[in-house]
């Protein structure tokens with residue numbers, strides 16, 4: 001089967017691409033950076049640029065599934081300009097893909113797209129399921145709603161749409177984990193915010209398997225891409241401190257201070273989202289790393 005991936009060169013996309021190639025899929029990918037275009041056996045890069053309406057039609061030939069991951073990083077400072085880029089790189093790129101599929105002959109049957117648990121409201125008590133109406137009223141909530149709505153439009157073309165609301169993705173060398181480890185290793189680690197806020201997370205390996213599961217099981221609809229065992233910020237920092245064998249010398253850093261330093265972006269560490277994995281478990285997906293202890297032991301071995 002031939003799959004077209006956007007955002008294939010990123011943190012999730014690169015691991016996903018390697019896995020799909022190992023399973024025998026043919027991977028075409030779209031990149032906005034000509035320097036990242038490669039052509040190898042079952043692996044073909046094509047230039048696109050949604051902002052310039054640039055697209056190489058060859059990329060779509062024989063493609064049955066699109067995995068849509070493209071989006072500029074939300075870890076950058078949340079300036080007005082960066083926020084605009086975070087939104088347009090997701091919403092406009094999705095609209096551009098829709099326009100291409102509407103206008104061109106194609107064989108695409110399914111779109112599997114990234115979304116984020118940032119859509120859910122900050123709450124210590126609520127359990128967020130896919131049909132939860134408790135939507136975040138800040139920038140992330142607005143962005144994810146627009147992004148998902150744009151992705152759902154593919155259904156109007158008779159294409160199945162599967163959306164993964166992805167939690168904090170853990171991997172050894174990239175993403176959130178190195179950022180969590182660095183301060184602890186350098187003796188300025190601390191519990192951030194109240195410490196009781198809940199992080200819903202997933203090992204990158206499980207996330208990669210989930211995308212393939214969505215294709216092989218022809219999933220459609222929204223699914224939370226998180227493990228069944230979220231952790232509190234305090235549990236996470238203490239687990240890391242134990243594994244890294246480092247003391248925590250600093251006291252807890254209050255949310256108000258994080259807000260002062262990080263601005264609106266502080267929600268990325270202080271917000272609490274207990275997100276349910278029940279729906280994907282009911283589909284029969286078995287997590288390889290359901291618990292934080294095992295995930296960290298694997299990642300930091």
Ligand SMILES: NC(=O)c1ccc[n+]([C@@H]2O[C@H](COP(=O)([O-])OP(=O)(O)OC[C@H]3O[C@@H](n4cnc5c(N)ncnc54)[C@H](OP(=O)(O)O)[C@@H]3O)[C@@H](O)[C@H]2O)c1
Nearest residue numbers: 007009010011012031032069070071072089114116166169
């Ligand atoms: N990592 C997480 O913890 C996490 C959690 C929740 C949701 N997600 C979502 O999952 C998706 C993939 O995440 P990731 O961590 O792999 O992100 P990433 O490493 O930042 O990669 C995203 C990719 O998007 C492409 N891109 C960037 N700006 C673009 C633009 N203006 N137009 C079109 N493409 C653009 C880039 O590919 P090219 O340079 O090749 O064009 C880049 O490689 C993102 O949409 C992200 O929001 C991630």
